[in-house]
Amino acid sequence: MKVYELRNHIKSMVISSDYDKSHPITSDFDGESKLFKWSPFKVETVSKKSYKDFPDYVIGKPVISARVKEVIEPFVRTEVEFLPLMHEELDLYMVNVTNVLDCVDWKRSDFESFEDGTLAGFNKLVFDFTKIPKWTYIFKFKERATTRVYVTEAFKDLIESHKFKGLDFSVVFDSEFTEEKEQEQKRNYELALEEIERKxxxxxxxxxxxxxxxxxxxxxxxxxxxxxxxxxxxxxxxxxxxxxxxxxxxxxxxxxxxxxxxxxxxxxxxx
Structure with missing residues (x-):
């Protein structure tokens, strides 16, 4: 199994908004439902760029076009909520990911904590793939539910089969990436830096x-x-x-x- 961090492509259009501070958009998207308190609010284009299927808004709060929603909804209906937005040209939806998993491999991950013991951040994140159900498409993990969204290879294949543009699948986590392969990758990285230095x-x-x-x-x-x-x-x-x-x-x-x-x-x- 492979898992990818959901990231916007550098060529994705960028949108922004001006909303009331009482709107649910201002709250943390931590897996809790927003649907019943949601009302569409206006977003506007900040930078047009090339791709419009996945506009870049705020990290942890993905936005998709109506045509993407139509394709993925049958597969992710139990994992997300689609929250309508208002845009002068496009039919857009914010995706609230409600599928929050406890799936970090803490033994192999490298992380830092604050003095009170709470998580400060990851230097290296490793997933326990046994805790990610086989038919998962999109999820968050509870320690970073407000800021990070992840998708599986099934989601990636679905997006690419319909030729949607606007996501960067370069950050990948692989269940076959063993500790031995990890050490080999580190060695190759160090050799590459040495080669840059030598030349x-x-x-x-x-x-x-x-x-x-x-x-x-x-x-x-x-x-x-x-x-x-x-x-x-x-x-x-x-x-x-x-x-x-x-x-x-x-x-x-x-x-x-x-x-x-x-x-x-x-x-x-x-x-």
Missing amino acids: KGVEFSYEEARERVDKGQAVASGKWKMQLDEKGRFWLGELTLDLTYQWIMPIYTPPILLSYLWHEVEKSEIK
Whole structure:
């Protein structure tokens, strides 16, 4: 079995809203029903981009188009609620995931806690797949029910078979990913970083790195990479354990990057 974190694609349209603070949208989406207190509210497009099937709204509160709802509803009707939205052009629904599972493999996961013992976050998340029922399509786990949504391979196949666009299935958890394979992945990742270090040429400051990026070059420092896309937009990439880059369009510069030395590298395809 494979499980994927439900993430929007970087090419998904972005929507926003202005709502009354008493509306259920302001509450935590932790698995509890919202349907009977829900009333449609207006959302508007912030950035059109390419894909409209899964508009990007707020993490943990997925939004889908009516045509996606029509396809997935027979399969997920016991796992979610569809909450209608109002948009001037599109028929959209927010998805409230009510299927909350207790399925974290705490022995293999790496996590941090606050002083009071509550969960602060995961450095590494591993699922106990024996606690995810075979016919599951979409779920949350209770320790992060307000912010994270996960889907299974069955959901991914359903979306891709209908050629819907707007989700990024790059964050994957695999039941066949054993501890031995995990150690091998870590070794390959370390070797990749060593190779980047070995091949680096002249190094320069962050300020010079940004100047070179603005001129169309790509630069790297360890696991980090910066470059422009074909439209001249700035992207920051982080090399992941599966040796692909996770790209973001940052709204600010992480301060730690300012102290790094950078060097020129080949440009990557931004997906």
